[in-house]
Amino acid sequence: MSVGSASNVWGVGANDEVYRWDGSALNQIAGGLKQISVGSDGEVWGVNGSEQVYSWNGNNWDLIEGWFEDVSLLLLQVLSGLLKAMD
DSSP, rough: OOOTTTTTEEEEEESSSSEESSSEEEEEEEEOEEEEEEEETTTTTOOOOEEEEEEOOOSSSSEEEEEEEEEEEEGGGEEEOOOOOOO
């Protein structure tokens, strides 16, 4: 689970399902992510099993260039991540 505010709560399931809290129930959102992060400004970013990064545009996921193992949204819309080590 990741919480940006009381009305902006997201999570991922054991099989990479994506869920969003609507105030009374968790609703499944199209897409598959292994990790998700929600900012206090409403931004939602996540990483899938192939370590591709996606940003929620309000209706769909937009692919962001680059690969990350993990993302974390901070205040001021700063994205920090741990780059995957290259073999």
